[in-house]
Amino acid sequence: MNNKSLSEIQKKAENFITGGMSSSFRANFYNGLPMYAKKAKGARFTDCTGKEFIDFFMCNGSVILGHNRDEIKSALHDVIEKGFYAGFDDWTTISLAQKICESVPAAEQIRFVNSGTEGTLLALRLARGHTDRDIVIRIDGHYHGCQDYLFANNLVSKIDQNNDGSKRSKTIGRTSGVPEAIDSLVVTIPWNNFEILEKVLLEEEGKVAGIIMNVIDYNNGVFLTTSEYLNFTKEQAKKYGIVLIFDEVLSGFKTGISCGQGHYGVIPDLCIIGKALSNNVPLGVVAGKKEVMKNIMDPIDPVVAGGTFSGNQFGVAAGNASLKILKQKDFYKNFLTRADEFYENIKSIFDHRGLPAVVQHLGAGFHIFLGTDEPIKKYVDLNRVDRELTKNFFNICIENGLYFHTDFTISEAHDEITLNEALEKIETAVKKIKY
Ligand SMILES: Cc1ncc(COP(=O)(O)O)c(C=O)c1O
Missing domain, CATH: 3.90.1150.10 (Aspartate Aminotransferase, domain 1)
Structure with a gap:
């Protein structure tokens, strides 16, 4: 070649x-x-x-x-040496979950998945299951993986250019293969605009399950929000009983061990991390408040979450090795x-x-x-x-x-x-x- x-x-x-x-x-x-x-x-x-x-x-x-990186390579070797058994958790799985709960402010409990996309899907399902409502509010231009609910408007090239910030955004670039019916379940609004968020929440009172956003928008070229906006969103979510979800798949561990939420000092109900968590070895995590996470198991599977490779040991080993380094002083x-x-x-x-x-x-x-x-x-x-x-x-x-x-x-x-x-x-x- x-x-x-x-x-x-x-x-x-x-x-x-x-x-x-x-x-x-x-x-x-x-x-x-x-x-x-x-x-x-x-x-x-x-x-x-x-x-x-x-x-x-x-x-x-x-x-x-x-x-x-040597430490990651050696952790992957250890998995091969001990015998790669899929479909079981072990002490390394528990140890990584503990490290995440000690590092990421929102993480009272976690579930492992294998990618960011799987994580955003589970987070939406959890929000819907927890609230028994269907609608999700998302931000025009924010990327959340290659998934049906959130694929439209997922980059700045697909935002509603005619929206001056005062209204809901039109669906742009849903992609063929995703049913139009999805549009009735997702409300897209411009970012960092307090009024439109307040307006939509009033209009959709009792119907909104979750609000999902990137805390730092690295996907479009480093666009930022403020603690004021995030706090306002959190207050509004609390007022209406909505699950606030921060997608930290890309922003996680880029500014510090406590991720974007630590940087801004605002803790969501749920967050999704992946990517840097395991330095590029496939792994994703949905983390959040026990009160929301417990829907997965309370009493049995109200919100189903599972997969053959969930918590795969290569990802977990890489995650343990990465966090050990990321947590080092200085x-x-x-x-x-x-x-x-x-x-x-x-x-x-x-x-x-x-x-x-x-x-x-x-x-x-x-x-x-x-x-x-x-x-x-x-x-x-x-x-x-x-x-x-x-x-x-x-x-x-x-x-x-x-x-x-x-x-x-x-x-x-x-x-x-x-x-x-x-x-x-x-x-x-x-x-x-x-x-
Ligand atoms: C902010 C954000 N969310 C979700 C995802 C989806 O993650 P994955 O590609 O691991 O499915 C990405 C991937 O680029 C991302 O940047």
Whole structure:
């Protein structure tokens, strides 16, 4: 395969895998080509053509400790050594559950699943089961996995552009195969708007089971909320007996051990974590208040939750190994200080070269917008971004060995040497593009 280009590999793959890729989100956001990799270590990976990249994709933000980390590898080896038995829990399962309950504020109890999508599905079912109501409120543009209830309006490219914030958003991009009937069960509203939330809750009084949102929106390029808005949402949810759900699949462990909810100091009724929890080994968790979680077992299965691979031992072993590292004193202080310096240095390169740019960041997640100097705070601000320029810039970066795709992440393995090399390559790309 070594002498084939990525597009040739895709052609070959297309014979057997639809589209030549195992996830339809794998085609690179800038050059359209799915990546085929052959090995990865630390902050770098090598593609199937033999080209090496510094990775800022980090598997959609899952690899917070770096690829192929020794501690994780050894934990996976231990699972193989003891005999990989699926379908049973053991002490390692209990130990990880305890660690999560000690770290994530909302987690009084947890259930393991295998992915973020499975987690958001279970969280919605729990909210509905707990309240005996059907409607779920979600935020226009927030991503919650590839699932039927929440697939429409799940990215900024699919928000209701005609909504000035004063009304419910129209359903955009439901995707064929999802019944229209779903729309009557989901109300979509713009984020960070107090009035519309209050209005919809009054209009739908007695019908809303849950409100789901991302605490930090890394999916669209680091968009933030406020403690005031989250607290207001929590108060409103309490007033109407609604389950508040924070999707922390991507934001979990990016700002600290207590996740986005700890960062903002607002504890939801339920949350979903995954990705960085197990440093990229498949695992998901629904965590929350006992009062809500107990619906799974009170008295027997009112809200069914289960699966052959739930709590799979590879994910659990990786989760135990990851949390042990993430919980170390000063882990976040050292790693995030380095990340913040890197973001500042990128901005300096753009400023020095007179290229209008915004480097948006929080914790381990960041994004670069070109063509504007003004902060990008709301989705509508994206209209100021020069899309062509941005695309050209990232294509040059990719050609030069910096891999960017959808959301950007720094891992602890991005050491100073790697980040300095990345800065040099960014500077080269800035010199090359026309603006
Ligand atoms: C915020 C958020 N929620 C849910 C998911 C779905 O997780 P998974 O891809 O593991 O199913 C993702 C994945 O990108 C995500 O970013």
